Amino acid sequence: MIRIRKELWFGFTIMAMIVIPVVFLTPWTNMTNGSLGLLMLGLVVVAIMLGFPTAFTLMGMGVLFAWFFYRSVDPDLAVRQVLDLMVQRAYGVMSNDVLIAVPLFVFMGYLVERAALIDRLFKSLHLAMARLPGSLAVATIITCAIFATATGIVGAVVTLMGLLAMPAMLRAGYHTQIAAGSVTAGGCLGILIPPSVLLIVYGATAGVSVVQLYAGAFFPGLMLAGLYVGYVIVLAMIKPSLMPPLPESERHVELPAFAKALAARGRNASLGLVRALGGTSGVAKRTALGQLFLSLLPALAIAGVLALTYSAVTAPVQEASTEGLVEAGGSFAADIKEETGLVGAPESTGLQEPPVESTAEKPAETGLQEPPAANDKPAQVAAPAPVEAEPVAAKVAEARPAPTWFWAMFGIGAVLIAGIYALWTWQRFEIFKMLLGSFFPLSVMIIAVLGSIVFGFATPTEAAAVGAFGGFVLAAAYRYIAHQRGNPGFGAVGTTVKELGVIVKESSFLTAKTSAMVCWLFVGSAIFSAAFALLGGQEIIEHWVLSLGLTPIQFMILAQCIIFILGWPLEWTEIIVIFMPIFIPLLPKFGIDPLFFGLLVALNLQTAFLSPPVAMAAFYLKGVAPKHVTLNQIFLGMMPFMVIQVIALVLLYTFPGIGLWLPQTLYR
Numbered sequence: 001m002i003r004i005r006k007e008l009w010f011g012f013t014i015m016a017m018i019v020i021p022v023v024f025l026t027p028w029t030n031m032t033n034g035s036l037g038l039l040m041l042g043l044v045v046v047a048i049m050l051g052f053p054t055a056f057t058l059m060g061m062g063v064l065f066a067w068f069f070y071r072s073v074d075p076d077l078a079v080r081q082v083l084d085l086m087v088q089r090a091y092g093v094m095s096n097d098v099l100i101a102v103p104l105f106v107f108m109g110y111l112v113e114r115a116a117l118i119d120r121l122f123k124s125l126h127l128a129m130a131r132l133p134g135s136l137a138v139a140t141i142i143t144c145a146i147f148a149t150a151t152g153i154v155g156a157v158v159t160l161m162g163l164l165a166m167p168a169m170l171r172a173g174y175h176t177q178i179a180a181g182s183v184t185a186g187g188c189l190g191i192l193i194p195p196s197v198l199l200i201v202y203g204a205t206a207g208v209s210v211v212q213l214y215a216g217a218f219f220p221g222l223m224l225a226g227l228y229v230g231y232v233i234v235l236a237m238i239k240p241s242l243m244p245p246l247p248e249s250e251r252h253v254e255l256p257a258f259a260k261a262l263a264a265r266g267r268n269a270s271l272g273l274v275r276a277l278g279g280t281s282g283v284a285k286r287t288a289l290g291q292l293f294l295s296l297l298p299a300l301a302i303a304g305v306l307a308l309t310y311s312a313v314t315a316p317v318q319e320a321s322t323e324g325l326v327e328a329g330g331s332f333a334a335d336i337k338e339e340t341g342l343v344g345a346p347e348s349t350g351l352q353e354p355p356v357e358s359t360a361e362k363p364a365e366t367g368l369q370e371p372p373a374a375n376d377k378p379a380q381v382a383a384p385a386p387v388e389a390e391p392v393a394a395k396v397a398e399a400r401p402a403p404t405w406f407w408a409m410f411g412i413g414a415v416l417i418a419g420i421y422a423l424w425t426w427q428r429f430e431i432f433k434m435l436l437g438s439f440f441p442l443s444v445m446i447i448a449v450l451g452s453i454v455f456g457f458a459t460p461t462e463a464a465a466v467g468a469f470g471g472f473v474l475a476a477a478y479r480y481i482a483h484q485r486g487n488p489g490f491g492a493v494g495t496t497v498k499e500l501g502v503i504v505k506e507s508s509f510l511t512a513k514t515s516a517m518v519c520w521l522f523v524g525s526a527i528f529s530a531a532f533a534l535l536g537g538q539e540i541i542e543h544w545v546l547s548l549g550l551t552p553i554q555f556m557i558l559a560q561c562i563i564f565i566l567g568w569p570l571e572w573t574e575i576i577v578i579f580m581p582i583f584i585p586l587l588p589k590f591g592i593d594p595l596f597f598g599l600l601v602a603l604n605l606q607t608a609f610l611s612p613p614v615a616m617a618a619f620y621l622k623g624v625a626p627k628h629v630t631l632n633q634i635f636l637g638m639m640p641f642m643v644i645q646v647i648a649l650v651l652l653y654t655f656p657g658i659g660l661w662l663p664q665t666l667y668r
Contacts, residue, residue: 019046033069037537040065044528044578045570054574055517058524059086066531089526093519097461098204103515104464105195108449110507111471112150113160115478117438121146122164124434130251134236134243136172137182138229140165144186145225146439148193149446150471154609158187158620166625172250175242176629178235181637184617185228185644188609191572192602193221194450195464201518201576202598205525206584209595215454215663216599223658224603224648231644253430258283258291262426269429270295270421294436295429298420302413313406314399441477445470454666475503518573525577532581541582542589552590556597559583560604560649567607571616575605599659603652606645610638 019042040061047057066085070078093099112118126139140161147157161183169179191198194214203210236243255263261282262272273295276288449467452458458466479499483492532538550558566575580601587594609617618634625634652658 032536033072033534034536034540036065036068037532037535038540040528040532040535041537041578048574049569054571054577055520055524058521058528058578062524062527062529062531066527066534069531069534085530086527089530090523093522093526096204096522098200098210099519099522101195101200101210101460101464102197102518103511104461104468105197105200106514107507107511108195108464108467108471109150109156110510111468111475111503112147112442112445113156114503114507115471115475117442117474117478118143118147118160119164120434120438121442122161124431124438126168126246127251127253127431128435130246132233133240133245134178134232135246136165136169136174137178137232137236137243140169140182141186141189141225141228141232144183145189145193145221146442146446148187148190148221149195149450150442150467154188154190154617155620157190158184158617159624161187162621162624166621166629170626170629172246173244176633177637178232178242179637180618180621180625180629180634181639181641182228182232184610184615184621184634184638185641186225187620188606188617189221189225191606191609192217192224194218194453195460195467196602197518198572198576198602198605199598200460201522201573202580202601204522205576205580206594206598208598210460211453211456212595212663212667213598213602214450214460215666216595216659217602218450218454218662220599220603220648220652220659223651224606224645227644227648228641231640251427253427253434255426255430258287259426259430267425268421269424269426272426294433295424297436298432299417302417306410306413309406309409310402314402316399441474445474454662456666472500472504476500479503521573521577525581528578529581538582538585542586545586546589550590552592555586555590556592556600556653559597560600560653563601563604564607564646567605568611572605572609576601593660595663596656596660600649600652603645603649607642610642610645 021042044057044061047061048054063082063086067078067082070081074081122139122143125143126136129135129139132138143165144157144161147160166179166183169182170176190196194217196214196217199213199217200210202208203213232243258276259269262269262276265275266272270292273288273292276283277285277292445467448470449463452466453460453463476496480492480496483495545555563575563579566579583597584594587597609615612618612635615635615638618631618638621634622629622631
């Protein structure tokens, strides 16, 4: 009861901080429309904190205060105008094509969650990192980051990793707070890392391209995951008692029969497989050849990356030749002159001044009738250009020398290959095959979905549809493989089909539930924003902010601080749909890019899932954690990761290229 009482006091304190200023600062005797707008904003926040449904609270407040406004203008038409406003705003949300991607990405996430893939990935990762300090926590965060790229559903990631990683860390002797913090912080990476539903909602609210948001959020998400991993490793090195290393029995991997036979003759897997090709080891050549190919995959991958990099850095520079453009314009003009029969026009037309577009569009007005002043040098004009075209072509065909950094990268790659195969034991080879079987199919789907979006091959909606189909194929394949081992033949097919029916049914239900929440939030937000604008609340806030005389840096800091504080009592959906329409119109006043602002907001809103008392990640984990794990322990475990989020926010603001380099490179 003490814990509940403390949480209630915390919530009541925050509500009092909102209610008291509203009560004392509202001019109750001289209410204006602007005052009603601010009152509506305060009442919405308090009502949501009291537990009322967000979407319907927004709609109810919007309808009520819109009616107040229309009644002050024309009481007879107030009801009809409010109903028209509701219909128009709801239809506007329904016709928003961007929102189609939400149910498809959510459906993809739920299918991947049920594909029996993440448990394999976590097991192989923690075996691969067994010698690293805090290996289980590191594997948890990396698994969450990979899972986040396959689904933007935070609740699914936290719940699943709470079932897989939390008991494993507690059995290994990890401190409860470290285990809880790793699961909740890693699970919240889905807010930022594409395909994040938050970025879709922000893009639809702010009118920013979701494609550019995805490209911009990629490196900040990796940076935040890297900071989490670095913190865990450093803490494990300083205080090993918090995260004891795994015992040798936990690191052992059972070898298959052929590997046991070859391991008796040597520890190095690659050399053993090469010797097995001679046929004297008792292992079939076909088996040895297939395993040797798998063993060479790391070397082939590194060599492929180096080859592609070399091809890119040494490719000839395709320089646009201005002389070639002039010559083309001249010949085109000459053809026009012959066709039109303008004998008096000089031959220099279009050569001295190369407005190619006007030459192509209006050939009769490109100087054929009124030649430019520079046409008094017919000798230069008449000289054909093919003599200069040849050296230009030769220059374009010349390959560039590889820069110094490439050879350094080549050396690092060679050393890496040598190090891998020098330490390529049979145990490590089996762990690599486990990683290959769990991560490779998922990575193919992730690259297909996110790569097609970022590089412009498909829209987010089209890529989400492909991802949903890919999630279905992964679920079917892994369920079939799992059943075939114990029940080969048609029995495995029948069992897989039955399970797929259940998986699709459950995923469809959860997708409909989540998508309905998002769409109703948009409808409520649209009605609320319309009423807020009608009452003039946006103008009052805008005038107040501009009257402060803030610089762009000061405004950015103020906005992020407000969002950070709002993240404590509110969820990210409420912050996006209620407060972003207030901040977005102010951005042009300070010359702030909405894309960069959205990246900062997405990184900032990680706190909405890690900050009490409405830290949803904590409640997701509490629902699946062992009974002795208390909510206060989970909250305390999340606090260091909240500090890391603030550090990441400062780094992104100080070095905006972390988020803007990729979209500027791809879409400039």
